[in-house]
Amino acid sequence: MIYTITLNPSVDYIVEVEELNIGGLSRMKRDLKLPGGKGINVSRVLNQLGAENTALGFLGGFTGRYVNDRLQEERMSTDFVTIASDTRINIKLKHGEETEINGLGPDISEAEAEQLLQKLSALQKDDIVILSGSIPPSLGEDFYERLIRVSKQRGAEFVIDTTGEALLKALKHRPLLVKPNHHELAELYDTELNSMEDVVVYGRKLLGAGAKNVLVSMAAEGALLITESAVYHAKVPAGQVKNSVGAGDSMIAGFVGTLVKTGDPLAAFRTGVAAGSATAFTDDLATRDQIDQLLPKVVISNR
Numbered sequence: 001m002i003y004t005i006t007l008n009p010s011v012d013y014i015v016e017v018e019e020l021n022i023g024g025l026s027r028m029k030r031d032l033k034l035p036g037g038k039g040i041n042v043s044r045v046l047n048q049l050g051a052e053n054t055a056l057g058f059l060g061g062f063t064g065r066y067v068n069d070r071l072q073e074e075r076m077s078t079d080f081v082t083i084a085s086d087t088r089i090n091i092k093l094k095h096g097e098e099t100e101i102n103g104l105g106p107d108i109s110e111a112e113a114e115q116l117l118q119k120l121s122a123l124q125k126d127d128i129v130i131l132s133g134s135i136p137p138s139l140g141e142d143f144y145e146r147l148i149r150v151s152k153q154r155g156a157e158f159v160i161d162t163t164g165e166a167l168l169k170a171l172k173h174r175p176l177l178v179k180p181n182h183h184e185l186a187e188l189y190d191t192e193l194n195s196m197e198d199v200v201v202y203g204r205k206l207l208g209a210g211a212k213n214v215l216v217s218m219a220a221e222g223a224l225l226i227t228e229s230a231v232y233h234a235k236v237p238a239g240q241v242k243n244s245v246g247a248g249d250s251m252i253a254g255f256v257g258t259l260v261k262t263g264d265p266l267a268a269f270r271t272g273v274a275a276g277s278a279t280a281f282t283d284d285l286a287t288r289d290q291i292d293q294l295l296p297k298v299v300i301s302n303r
């Protein structure tokens with residue numbers, strides 16, 4: 001069974017303006033509210049792929065109820081801890097470019113945090129826990145490590161998609177997969193990545209530090225899969241980008257969902273890339289049909 005954990009869900013408020021008048025008034029051309037947060041996005045795409053999973057994390061207030069209602073409409077399996085504070089609202093501003101303003105996240109008490117840790121005591125050997133997104137400051141930077149320790153004690157594997165110290169600290173616990181984008185990878189090692197070779201060199205460092213599989217996503221430039229035995233590059237299929245929010249999460253869902261089903265990292269990579277691109281080419285997250293259509297158009301080569 002796959003579990004996703006979203007410590008910091010959101011209502012993603014997508015706003016499109018013709019022109020952005022900083023310091024003046026801009027009128028919206030279009031707006032859209034979506035249930036967000038990285039693990040929640042992973043769960044929604046896993047559902048599309050028919051991969052059984054349960055979404056865990058914290059939800060609170062009117063925004064938390066909105067996210068929960070939307071997930072129930074999609075008949076998702078969820079087991080969130082209800083918290084006293086409001087789930088955040090993240091602004092995704094489209095004005096030719098995409099500008100994102102993400103909230104820090106709500107206050108979460110130790111008692112609420114403990115409730116989530118308790119839920120992990122039901123994990124079983126070979127379950128997969130996907131830890132995705134930022135940590136609300138009230139939980140403390142080491143919260144992922146607490147979740148990883150409990151997961152490992154129960155014999156579960158884990159995937160982690162976060163940034164900075166929290167990612168570096170997780171590596172020694174041997175994640176099944178990490179998926180930084182190329183900007184996050186550069187930031188992690190305080191460097192600049194000027195070529196694909198540079199990306200491979202720094203991607204391999206993540207492998208050396210403990211990750212079993214490394215995916216480095218590079219938006220329109222595709223992605224790299226780096227394993228102990230090989231390095232592959234995938235070119236993305238052609239298409240019109242509508243909303244790339246959630247592309248990385250979709251990629252993780254495609255990869256993990258297919259790896260669990262087939263045990264084949266290359267098939268998993270192909271589905272991951274197709275799912276990422278299918279999400280970039282649609283307003284909301286990708287559907288199964290959209291992913292299936294792109295699968296044969298993903299070109300993978302050995303590096």
Ligand SMILES: Nc1ncnc2c1ncn2[C@@H]1O[C@H](COP(=O)(O)OP(=O)(O)O)[C@@H](O)[C@H]1O
Nearest residue numbers: 181217218219220222223236247248276277280
């Ligand atoms: N502009 C795009 N065109 C085609 N595919 C894209 C585009 N943006 C993202 N994708 C797909 O989604 C994957 C993840 O996107 P990326 O933006 O790198 O991740 P993140 O959302 O984590 O920053 C990419 O590897 C690619 O397969």
Ligand SMILES: O=P(O)(O)OC[C@H]1O[C@](O)(COP(=O)(O)O)[C@@H](O)[C@@H]1O
Nearest residue numbers: 036037038090133134246247248249
């Ligand atoms: O927890 P963070 O890092 O603030 O990210 C949360 C945001 O990431 C998203 O999950 C999208 O992530 P990706 O575009 O990286 O896939 C949004 O739904 C959400 O607003």
